[in-house]
Amino acid sequence: MYFIISILLLTILLPLTILYIQFRQRFSFWKKKGIPGPEPSFPLGTLTYYFNKTVAEAEDELAHKFGTMVGMFDAGDPVLLVSDPKMIQEVCVSKFSSFMGVKAFSYAHIFHDMLLFKEGSDWKKQRSLINPVFTTSKIKALHKEMSVCGQRLTTYLDKCIVNGNNELKAPDFAVLFTLDVISRLTFSTEIEPYPREDGKEDNFSFYAKRFTTNVSHLTYITLLMLPEWINNILSLNPFDHKSTNFFTQLSVSLVDKYSQLKQESGEKSSGKKTKQLVELMLENMEKKDVLSNVVLIFIAGFETTTTLLSFLMYILSQHPEIQETLVEELNSVEIENENYIEALMKLDYLEAVVQEALRMYPPVVNWDRVASEDVTFDCGLSIPARTIIRVPVYHIQHNKENYPDPEVFDPQRFLPGNIENNLKSFIHLPFVEGPRVCLGKYLALLEVKCFLYYVLPKFVIKKSPKAPVPMVFEKSVKVLKSTDGYVILEKRK
């Protein structure tokens, strides 16, 4: 009996003790370099600072306390929280070739071939294949789809008002629009995201909403803690499993359908005028890569855009004067004119409002880059390969050294002239900068502007007594979300 207990203790305690000693040694990493930071503890490192707070609040506090470089640890991995614009420029642009890495997770199978998780030359190759699918001209060609989605949204909002249900949570109706757009775009599927008479929801909408709400924080933390080789064996998935399966199956059938069509026609084109996203991707990418990236585009484009729209609705309800200026500008664009998208993208005040919303409420509150080789920054700091650089976007965009009165919503900051004269480079980072900029940046801006174009001239967005001031954020992983973004809708006269 004693023998068995001793063996058990040895097999559990010995590896733990070795790990503990290893971690203690690693924890001196930043101290040796003279970089300040919070005290790490075994086994989570400084991840505990993210508990009981939103990621945005935790990083804002840490950067205020320790400065522009904060030494942290994701479990035993060194992380440098960087808010110095010059260093961010190096990471994104001038030393980008040394920062083509991302944090190595090994999620479930479908995530393996996603662009977001590719590194180095693999990333470069895949990005160059997928970039042509997202050119501005290809996105602009979506104008008909956008107007169908815009009209469906306003019809729904009209109905809500007629039924006396005009106090709505902004995320609840923003999500209907983004679902409508993204399902058509990525899955070439016309869904019915709007509530049906029978109260039932279609599968697509049901699983899409579950995908973003049922995220397992425990699994996510476990992924951060485990070494890469264990992650590779376990292939954990923090996202909702049923939703992952649903969208994987949908992608498989879609990719199969278009591959067959391509084979049958014996040429690259299926002969139609407007090609579907999957068709365009199949023109120059392997089937397995298309499969993963269809799911990625859906995930990356759905929640982020919904979040931005929700904050915009909240902001405009709190600032009627800004709303009115915006409506005046939007009215200058002729509805349904063939070139309305082009005209919309050129509106200065609209652009300024959207950019200021992205500053105050960046949907992605931080992003990481991993050094693929040893790097020495211009300031003299050297870091070894595999060090993680984390950019606290929310903190940078709320720092009064970068933006005077950062808690005031002021679109003037982003009007032409003011940007060049008053704003430093690399302090506005909602989509990242440089070659690894968000793939869907233009699409997201277009979607948001179309939403405002259809909604604002028809409805006045008013303040709801249920909406918290200031905004309260949900404690979630990376994506900033509001808890009670209520607004009141009234028909505009």
Ligand code: HEM
């Ligand atoms: C307001 C909306 C959006 C915001 C704020 C946003 C933000 C971001 C950020 C911060 C990243 C870098 C993430 C990282 O490296 O950890 C990213 C990457 C990416 N985004 Fe977006 N995004 C938005 C909408 C979209 C849309 C609509 C799409 C759909 C096409 C999209 C597709 C992607 C893809 C594919 C990547 C990976 C790019 C790469 O690694 O090369 N995003 N986005």
